[in-house]
Amino acid sequence: MDLQTLTYIVVGATFALYIGIAIWARAGTTGEFYAAGRGIHPVANGMATAADWMSAASFISMAGLIAFMGYDASIFLMGWTGGYVLLAMLLAPYLRKFGKFTVPEFIGDRYYSQTARIVAVICLIVASLTYVIGQMKGIGVAFSRFLELDYETGLYTGMVIVFFYAVLGGMKGITYTQIAQYCVLIFAYTIPAIFISLQLTDNPIPQLGLWGNLEDGTPLLQKLDMTLVDLGFGEYTAQKGGTLNMVLYTFSLMLGTAGLPHVIIRFFTVPKVRDARYSAGWALVFIGILYTTAPAVGSMAFYNLAKTVQPGPVAEADGALSYEQRPQWFKNWETTGLLTFEDKNGDGRIQYRKGDANELKVDRDIMVLANPEIAKLPNWVIALVAAGGLAAALSTAAGLLLAISSSISHDLLKGMFAKGISEKGELLAARVAMAGAIVVAGYFGLHPPGFAAQVVALAFGLAASSIFPALMMGIFNKRVNNVGAVVGMLVGLSATLVYIFTYKGWFFIPGTNTLPNTADNWFLGISPEAFGAVGAMLNFASAIIVSKMTAEPPEHIQHLVEDIRVPKGAGGAVDH
């Protein structure tokens, strides 16, 4: 069977599965819509969290980032997993005990302030919306590349699918589809990795193959270092960036991971406080399966690529691959424009080098997608990768859309403008808000703003510098009051925004940046993406100082904090 038909069958089957689950898991109450009735088993919630968390970027882009950055890409591996330790120990169990539905609701109640709640809603919507645009784009691209439909058709199809199960099922429908999506994406990711690891190192476990030896007895990583040095690049395993930047970048990603609302609300769905702790562990197990495979995929795919275009010694003229003899996968990706060859010296050979002599441009996103073809794997594996990429994008998009819609219907509508709204009315409002959010996200997916790639830094920066500190202090510091929290959030937020805008352009308008975005111009060598950690520190410091200078929080708030610190009595919140 040809690849095209096979891909249609595999992708079609997974979509039918998602829709089937949506019909089976309809939400009847707001409790089900916002928190799946708090009846999700911690292991199941861990799996859903993993699918929620691992986006198109994790699935498609991360291994490519690792391939081209080598050791320096460790920031993503540690940063995007280390946040779960913070979540398990500092946030998830307490927010579950609090027993409400949204992140701004906790901030509003704990700091007895509507202003704090509104600031939190704004941070949440900006962070989630910028993040969801990327997923919509991912859906459109995956469709157009694998099914040869045009981008728009792909995007509309994706929107209809998400609409179906997110609007109908809310958190309940999303959770069960995410579990199915996790299974699809993890199979799609690990199967090619197992094959490629076997081929290169004789070890079927990629996590071990990474440290294994190649056929000639040299370790893979050592050979990769040598190959890259020969081509004029730096060693794969050497550190290239500044140390302070690396530390702060990792810290920003950890704080951002723990502070992203669509991840936090997943922990509202488990029955008990102790389930929230274990569930974070299970989430990290399921995330870890992909994240520990990624360094193997990155290094092995890169090694294969380098060996393909440079089969012989660099010093000899015929060491580089002749363009006429390029393999079939090379031709396939050339047609997408993501792999381009320009014969600068006119010798008909592909020189892959650092600097001006380089003739090969490789988009890093193709590393995962082209992997099965480079390793000559059967067509069904390639079809599976397409379904896996779509599962990753759809599951993350749905989680983000739920975070947005619940904060509109629950925080803005029920919390402020229509306090007396009935259960039925709120459920309807939540569905309308969800539909609206899908349309807005779809619009931005069709007309991606020029800054789409840069705004992911913004999502993490906002979560790290405003949401995370406010939540953590709300639990661990009884003395922080309404004024302190609002000042802290605004200080953290504006410092991070100003720093990002200084280098990336004001409001992301190209050309308006105050300083060029290069390492020499960064303050102490800190990149804009790494500044969220500094923003968080400023948030903590200013909130604590301002709170010290102003009145203590009222007694009932202090009791509230004492109450969320102990697990006893969490069951009652189910009927909330």
Next chain:
Amino acid sequence: MSTAQDMSGQAYWKANIRLVTIHLIVWAFVSYFCGILLRPMLSGIPIGGTDLGFWFAQQGSMFIFIAQIFIYAAQMNKLDRRFDVHED
């Protein structure tokens, strides 16, 4: 809330803070220290064609993170029962 319960609540919280602090020290040690800052000092310990610091940064720290969450969850379950603040 009676005073006796108050006291036990405070002791429970103190014990929790102690656990969290220890875990965060381990968490920072394996990632920021072994994986980044102390990597030059670990470069003498070879592993699979590179050094121990690279292993911590690209694999080891993630395994330790996972172990930490489960250990902390088990420790807290014990603590919940010891101070009689567990659910059901």
